[in-house]
Every structure is written in C-alpha cells, then in structure tokens.
Amino acid sequence: MKTNLEKMLTLPCSFTYKVIGLSNPELVNKVIKVIQTYIPGDYSPQTKLSNKGNYISISVTIFAKNFTQIEKLYFELSKINMVKLVL
Template sequence: MQTKLREMLKFPCFFTYKIIGLSKPELVDQIIRVIQIHIPGDYTPQVKSSHRGNYLSVSITICAKNFEQIEILYHEISQINMVRMVL
C-alpha cells in the first residue's frame, strides 16, 4: 500500500489527515502543534463531534514536500495520547 501511495503522489502536494480522538478541547491544539513542528503554516481543521459527543473527527490538510513528511506526521499524530485513529 505504501509503495502505491508513494507512486501516486506528486510532490509538493496537498494531503489530508482524518484523525479520530477523544472529545477534549486540547486535542486540536495538540494535533496542530505536532504539524507546526514539521510544516509551519496556518491550518484550519474541520472538526465534527460524534453522535454521543465522546469523540471528535478532525480533518486537516497539509502541503507535503515529500513522502517522508507524510509518514513522520502520521506516526507522530498517532502518538498523541487522545488520538484513537489516524487515516
């Protein structure tokens, strides 16, 4: 899968992460903080709450210069304690 994705993308490119995490106010700030370390910029995530309000869905688009940036951010966002899934 990784090889196919690497072949499909032409850099620089826009890449959207969808992150599912606990419904805590600091979740979005922590995600943006991780992204800012690697790709500084202005980000406007789209945030939706789950039906019961236990989880947040955060969609955020970055402009990646290479595939390694995509991989690093995927790994580091996954390490945030409140994050349950990164797509």
C-alpha cells in the first residue's frame, strides 16, 4: 500500500530534507556524511540558526531514484543523536 507521500511523488525527483537539531558545528557534517553514504554526490546544505542560537535547521536537496532511498534517509538522519526532527 502506498503512503500519501509516495502517491504525491513522481520518481526520480529532487527531494529536500530539513533536519532540525541542536546547534553544534559537527551536525552539518554528520548529516552530509549520512546522505553521502546512501546517495553519493556534492551537496550544498543551507543552514539557519534559531533566534536564540540553540538549534539549527539544515536543508539538503537530494536526487532520489526510488522511494526506498527517501525512507531510508529519513530513518538514518533521525538516528543522529543531535537531531530533534527530520522533515
């Protein structure tokens, strides 16, 4: 059975993840390392600090060939200890 997200996507396609986590200089590198493990390539993450500087949001766009890649990256990114939310 297809999920709503699966129904909305026409693959292959560009797909953007937004990762929100604790503001730590290592977090961006950890996010990119996880993505590179599953979908090698050059990535240019966009970052934004929260108003108080406690959290950072990291947006990274990938080119997904199948829905399994998208699901796997959601799961793997959420396992990073500083990550609070993956959208």
